[in-house]
Amino acid sequence: MTQSVVVQVGQCGNQVGCRFWDLALREHAHVNKKGIYDEALSSFFQNVDPRRSDGGGGGATGSRISGLRARAVLVDMEEGVLSEVLQGPLRQLFSTTQLISDVSGSGNNWAVGHHSYGSVYREQIVDQVRRAAEQCDCLQCFFIIHSMGGGTGSGLGTRVLKLLEDEFPEVCRLVTAVYPSAEDDVITSPYNSVLAMRELTEHADCVLPIENQSLVDIVSKIQHMAHTGKPGSVIKKDSTIISGQGGVAKTEKPFDAMNNIVANLLLNITSSARFEGSLNMDLNEIAMNLVPFPRLHYLVSSLTPLYTLADVNIPTRRLDQMFTDAFSKDHQLMRADPKHNLYLACALMLRGNVQLSDLRRNIERLRPTLSFVQWNTEGWKTGLCSVPPVGHTHSLLALANNTCVKPSFMELRERFVRLYRKKAHLHHYLGVDGMDVSGFSEALSSLTGLIDQYSQLDSTNTAPSQDPPRLNIAC
Amino acid sequence: MSVVTVQLGQCGNQIGPELFSTVYEDSTGAGRKTYQESSRERFFWETSDGVLVARSVLVDMEPKVISQAVAKASKSGKWRYGEKAHFCQKQGSGNNWANGYCVHGPRHKESVEDLVRREVERCDRLAGIFAMMSVAGGTGSGVGTFVTQCLRDMYPQAFILNHLTWPYGTGEVIVQNYNSVLTLSRLYQLSDALVVHENDTVHKICSRLMNIKHISIGDINKVIAHQLGSVLQPAYTGDSPSNYSRNPIGELLSSLVCHPEYKLLSLCNIPQMSHTSLAYSAYTWPGLLKHLRQMLIANARMEEGIDWKVCVPSSRGDSVRTGQMGFNRSLANLMILRGKDVSSADAGAFKDPALYVPWLPPDGTFSLWNSPVPFNGYEKSASLVSNSQSLLKPLDNMVRKAWNMFVSRAYMHQYTKFGISEDDFLDSFTTLEQIISSYSHL
Numbered sequence A: 001m002t003q004s005v006v007v008q009v010g011q012c013g014n015q016v017g018c019r020f021w022d023l024a025l026r027e028h029a030h031v032n033k034k035g036i037y038d039e040a041l042s043s044f045f046q047n048v049d050p051r052r053s054d055g056g057g058g059g060a061t062g063s064r065i066s067g068l069r070a071r072a073v074l075v076d077m078e079e080g081v082l083s084e085v086l087q088g089p090l091r092q093l094f095s096t097t098q099l100i101s102d103v104s105g106s107g108n109n110w111a112v113g114h115h116s117y118g119s120v121y122r123e124q125i126v127d128q129v130r131r132a133a134e135q136c137d138c139l140q141c142f143f144i145i146h147s148m149g150g151g152t153g154s155g156l157g158t159r160v161l162k163l164l165e166d167e168f169p170e171v172c173r174l175v176t177a178v179y180p181s182a183e184d185d186v187i188t189s190p191y192n193s194v195l196a197m198r199e200l201t202e203h204a205d206c207v208l209p210i211e212n213q214s215l216v217d218i219v220s221k222i223q224h225m226a227h228t229g230k231p232g233s234v235i236k237k238d239s240t241i242i243s244g245q246g247g248v249a250k251t252e253k254p255f256d257a258m259n260n261i262v263a264n265l266l267l268n269i270t271s272s273a274r275f276e277g278s279l280n281m282d283l284n285e286i287a288m289n290l291v292p293f294p295r296l297h298y299l300v301s302s303l304t305p306l307y308t309l310a311d312v313n314i315p316t317r318r319l320d321q322m323f324t325d326a327f328s329k330d331h332q333l334m335r336a337d338p339k340h341n342l343y344l345a346c347a348l349m350l351r352g353n354v355q356l357s358d359l360r361r362n363i364e365r366l367r368p369t370l371s372f373v374q375w376n377t378e379g380w381k382t383g384l385c386s387v388p389p390v391g392h393t394h395s396l397l398a399l400a401n402n403t404c405v406k407p408s409f410m411e412l413r414e415r416f417v418r419l420y421r422k423k424a425h426l427h428h429y430l431g432v433d434g435m436d437v438s439g440f441s442e443a444l445s446s447l448t449g450l451i452d453q454y455s456q457l458d459s460t461n462t463a464p465s466q467d468p469p470r471l472n473i474a475c
Numbered sequence B: 001m002s003v004v005t006v007q008l009g010q011c012g013n014q015i016g017p018e019l020f021s022t023v024y025e026d027s028t029g030a031g032r033k034t035y036q037e038s039s040r041e042r043f044f045w046e047t048s049d050g051v052l053v054a055r056s057v058l059v060d061m062e063p064k065v066i067s068q069a070v071a072k073a074s075k076s077g078k079w080r081y082g083e084k085a086h087f088c089q090k091q092g093s094g095n096n097w098a099n100g101y102c103v104h105g106p107r108h109k110e111s112v113e114d115l116v117r118r119e120v121e122r123c124d125r126l127a128g129i130f131a132m133m134s135v136a137g138g139t140g141s142g143v144g145t146f147v148t149q150c151l152r153d154m155y156p157q158a159f160i161l162n163h164l165t166w167p168y169g170t171g172e173v174i175v176q177n178y179n180s181v182l183t184l185s186r187l188y189q190l191s192d193a194l195v196v197h198e199n200d201t202v203h204k205i206c207s208r209l210m211n212i213k214h215i216s217i218g219d220i221n222k223v224i225a226h227q228l229g230s231v232l233q234p235a236y237t238g239d240s241p242s243n244y245s246r247n248p249i250g251e252l253l254s255s256l257v258c259h260p261e262y263k264l265l266s267l268c269n270i271p272q273m274s275h276t277s278l279a280y281s282a283y284t285w286p287g288l289l290k291h292l293r294q295m296l297i298a299n300a301r302m303e304e305g306i307d308w309k310v311c312v313p314s315s316r317g318d319s320v321r322t323g324q325m326g327f328n329r330s331l332a333n334l335m336i337l338r339g340k341d342v343s344s345a346d347a348g349a350f351k352d353p354a355l356y357v358p359w360l361p362p363d364g365t366f367s368l369w370n371s372p373v374p375f376n377g378y379e380k381s382a383s384l385v386s387n388s389q390s391l392l393k394p395l396d397n398m399v400r401k402a403w404n405m406f407v408s409r410a411y412m413h414q415y416t417k418f419g420i421s422e423d424d425f426l427d428s429f430t431t432l433e434q435i436i437s438s439y440s441h442l
Ligand SMILES: Nc1nc2c(ncn2[C@@H]2O[C@H](COP(=O)(O)OP(=O)(O)OP(=O)(O)O)[C@@H](O)[C@H]2O)c(=O)[nH]1
Pocket: A009, A010, A011, A012, A013, A015, A016, A076, A077, A078, A104, A105, A106, A107, A108, A109, A146, A147, A148, A149, A150, A151, A152, A153, A154, A178, A179, A180, A181, A184, A186, A189, A212, A215, A255, A258, A259
């Protein structure tokens, strides 16, 4: 069994991360009723003796749980969020040495996070990550979580990404990046996002872009459903993907509902690596199957179902509906429409009571409605994990490498250019050691290059597809 | 004589236990004492306290599948796997052939070789090595190819037969055609023959013949195990007409693989149906063989939906035209009949020279094995192992899709990273185009 280490950076990264830890505990408690530290738990948690501060002393897999510690490094350059973590219900999951913080934050300035704090905290961060890595038996993946709009997550978060690449080149780097909505109150968020994107494009193996607007939409959709309460459509409260019910956190904070969606995404993407199934899908298979060209590694995700109805009779039609929904616009965690754009590759990760024939039937059914790039017309990757998420009998996570990310990226570029043309706020960045104008222009051209790559693929789609001539062998 | 099985990757380690259960169950029961003895010797060894242990080595690069296989076998209470007969690591090959072949294979060469050597040394006589794997993932395909190569070096004289599961056409692994091309091109040079099951075909058998509504991987694997068992269980053969053959793999190969350019074997079997229908069905040998023959010439891997219009061309000159009419030409066929009144079955229709290429001596093209013991609950059962054009189309599809992808160089960085270059791919494509060309021109 392999392990993963989570590196959560900045306010958003840490708030999302904490929702992940809470729901991960809930999920394992649900499956593992005997209190044994099993292989599945070991993928994200260490077993420790809580009386010792050095993180040792717990039994190996197969022994009783003495105390669980998250395989995580928490970084924020302001105190608030992390001190809340230390006083909150999840505090036992972390030792203070896993937390790295400063006082005042990066003030929504990428350059401060990336360059200033990056240089100051570099050693300390690498040390903590190395410590976490040494406690793994076989470290497979780093999950890096941060927002794109602020200064710490986007700046220092992407600095950490580069550090991980240098120090652990073999270990897969999967970034969950929360993109700001157009009405974001951080004025410099377009700068921060574009500067960060260049780093993600160059140094991540996969990026799961999440747009806050999409999370907001899904939350309100579910809340709307829950409140109408039409007969026959009563939602099982704890089953929604925005619910934290059953976790240790009792009070709900502003971003919690949204962050629970992201936490569920992370749980589902790792489920097949943690639990058994008849078609396993390990974490290193994600990039292998979904990333045909190194830079084109942005994967649009969708989670279905969003909730389970209280009525327990689940006809197959509803199972098929789950597949249909996974391709619809309003289930994507990004404002994007994969169905009407070009697929480079698509993964379906199923959990729970779903048979191979259900999967085959739905692929056959959906395939004609989607367009795939000419050289990958059957670009499907599938996984079947036997353990469903809490509150559900089955679930689906779809990951799409699709040109539908382009409009969001173009919109972001426009917002960047609008500021940049006026040189607005530029001096705040240029005053930071290590940052100069070329950083801006290079980030912009990196993004433009990425957009062009997607456009080029789109343009191959309009030409009538014809197989290239086969290799000729002399007979 | 005994067969040593090597189960590789998830697929090999899920089909393997199904095969051992099938041959175990089939050889248990009244009125089959020598059959049972022969089958047990072939597939199992017995501990001092009488427990049957599969002659099998389990190899995977991740632990979950193997631990399930081992646990399931022990729980059956009937047979189990050897306590130290498995090798696993913590992290799979990530669907990357290059990772399996260039990294994991060499790194664990000795451990795997030791396990196989131990199993081989336990056999009084080795009938051959049977390596089972998929071609689409990273471990079965990549490590499997590497291990086959090691076994070839260790046992240059032994028979090595590979069982390959070909992926669904609509993939479960996106780089499946790359991995398949790399696997097939190398195995073709290493193995004595490749027995192929296509998941698509088996899936259809489950839905149309077995009437299974919700088909699981387990259902698919049961059908594959049934078909493999029907070939590998003891039978009377041409060389051994009154005792169960002691050399099953050798005789299979000498019947079917007469030329190293042609070693792709397909497998079909009739009847196949759900257990409930089985009780109400009666078959005659002439009826079964008539169907089976048409399945052969019309290239149907299942008795439903056979095209009865396809017929054997009357003269060679027809072959181009008949090729378009779907006639499947053979190099060699091996039929295995099991059950009631087998000796009365007349296989003459399979000897028709028009079924075969003209350049082979007619007495070497068809072989027949049989056993009076009914197989796996079927009163009568007929299987056909065929070296023919029947895998040409799926092979051509695989190569076509892989080539389309290769032309755009998609996913190449994942392979070059582990040391497989574009030239390596080109070599593999060349090998496979050659095989396709050879089979097309039969
Ligand atoms: N989904 C989600 N978005 C958040 C959360 N917290 C902040 N954001 C978004 O993240 C962006 C601001 O980034 P933060 O993560 O707060 O900033 P930071 O990384 O802490 O950086 P500084 O505060 O500048 O040091 C805005 O777009 C917010 O809408 C959260 O818990 N969940």
